[in-house]
Amino acid sequence: MTVSTVAAAAGVSTATVSRVMNGSTTVAPDMVQRVRAAAAELGYRPNAAAQGLARGRTGTLSVLVPDLANPYFHDVLKGVTAAAGRSGYRMLVADSEEDPDDELGLSHELLRQTDGLILCSPRMPRHDLLTLADDSHAVVCANRLAADIDLPAVTIDAHAGMTSLCHHLARLGHRRVVYLSGPERSWSNQERRHALDRAAAFGLDAVAVACGATMADGHAAIDAALDHDPTAIVAFNDIVAFGALARLRERGVDVPAQVSIAGFDDIPFAAYAAPAITTVRNPKELLGRRSWLLLARALAGERGLEPEVLPPQLIVRDSTAAARDRGNL
Amino acid sequence: MTVSTVAAAAGVSTATVSRVMNGSTTVAPDMVQRVRAAAAELGYRPNAAAQGLARGRTGTLSVLVPDLANPYFHDVLKGVTAAAGRSGYRMLVADSEEDPDDELGLSHELLRQTDGLILCSPRMPRHDLLTLADDSHAVVCANRLAADIDLPAVTIDAHAGMTSLCHHLARLGHRRVVYLSGPERSWSNQERRHALDRAAAFGLDAVAVACGATMADGHAAIDAALDHDPTAIVAFNDIVAFGALARLRERGVDVPAQVSIAGFDDIPFAAYAAPAITTVRNPKELLGRRSWLLLARALAGERGLEPEVLPPQLIVRDSTAAARDRGNL
């Protein structure tokens, strides 16, 4: 079942079949009919590999995420597919499972099979990022800015987000806050942490506790966090906040009466948690769409694309309230 | 940068390069060295499309899920990649976004680009499934059994799962239970519902309320559910249970004191909910692994593969307790 089969059945050349299948306008209407009929009759479907080889492009892009289990990435992926789909591109998703050392290899593998790659929150060392940028012009970086590396990027203004959150907490009278720190190699985590440190200007006294990016991490980190007797806890992301909330409940700590807690990203679960989690909304779909736009431009040959920075938004819910007046937990 | 480039650089033929790249044993050690060196030097990476065309297979399989935002599918996907990866296969993920009418088209498109397809909880009409089975032998169906359609399948024993859950509820003294029904076209939903109906044998009197598969659906369905004044609510899945829990909280209904609630699947969030959700654990990763195994066999030419049925497991947590003695909500 190839072009030749269809061509024979329709009594035309393979070139004509190809033209019809690709919607070329320079084909006589009756030929179009004949070919269409023959193709439909035979149930013909073009072979993607052959098309890819002949055209020099696959029509597929790939996205590499560190953890597919994090709902955060779904919305990003949705944004990417939606935007890329409109340009006739399909999306291949890969998961590095939070293994920074595997990312470079995976990226090369993906680049081999697809036309371009979107790295979502990559954890790989700076050096690998540099290698990748040297190897290919079809890579864009989401959620990470790498100075002096020629990689189109789109990020969130973590500083602005954290600042508005800190403002919120400061107005509620909080002073001692613990930050549940995300993965070491996460750029977002570093940004959030630094932004929080700068919030000392509002009178917030922040201390970081090593944590991670999963619910289990959040759950496990609470005991250490409470040792600092904070009135508020800021989690690396909503997932962590979620796990933390569970542990606080176990320990009988009332949220937000005794301790306030806030997350980051605004994943769907955040709004349904008990209590609903105050968070900094990340324009995830937009991030996905912009990433594709950047990739499309890179694919079209544009170089030296400027990094884009997207604005987050504070979402106040029920997990934050006025700091308790005095006393320890 | 092609085989020829490398061949020229190494002073050998393209065939030898190909042999080395594919780990053929019938190559002299020094040639292997030369080729390896040249390839590394040039940073050569084989073109996947060309390989696919020449080999007649792409080395990629695809998985179609109805909703990538449902954490349930992550574990399934994890199982698939893990198993397929061991056989040198990569995985392409596609999301039909709960649009049953788009599934057939998407499936064909995926089949065109990859060697095989795993349909995860497909919602498409039976007729489309039949078409697909006729068109290809490289399709396996997870979470759906279609009688008289020659499609390798792996499912969960919903009946067993629902029965153990009903047992649990019956022993706690529940009689009036509401089932929050999932998507109309979901086979799992039908199975769960039927199994629940059969639980009348335990003295459970179940009534179904239309709901859906999202947190918002669960949230929205609670009001109608409470109209039936149930002592227990069984949700289509954990996501729905999660949304339902939020609404119950809003209405001031105490779970589990006034109403018990149970989910299905045991997604990670279930254990961290407030209260932790009693559920029926679905061996998701196993399901993924088995799906791949079936697909691999189909790809190898086996036909008439027997459907596999996996056992679920009741996980009792804090959202279910003894039925309230008397009185309405």
Next chain:
DNA sequence: ATGAAAGCGCTAACAC
């Protein structure tokens, strides 16, 4: 407007 034919980059007979 249509067809013939030359590749796209790689693999796998087949010959040596």
Next chain:
DNA sequence: GTGTTAGCGCTTTCAT
């Protein structure tokens, strides 16, 4: 053990 070569299925000049 190594090289030659004929495709894999499609697109795309280039003629006509």
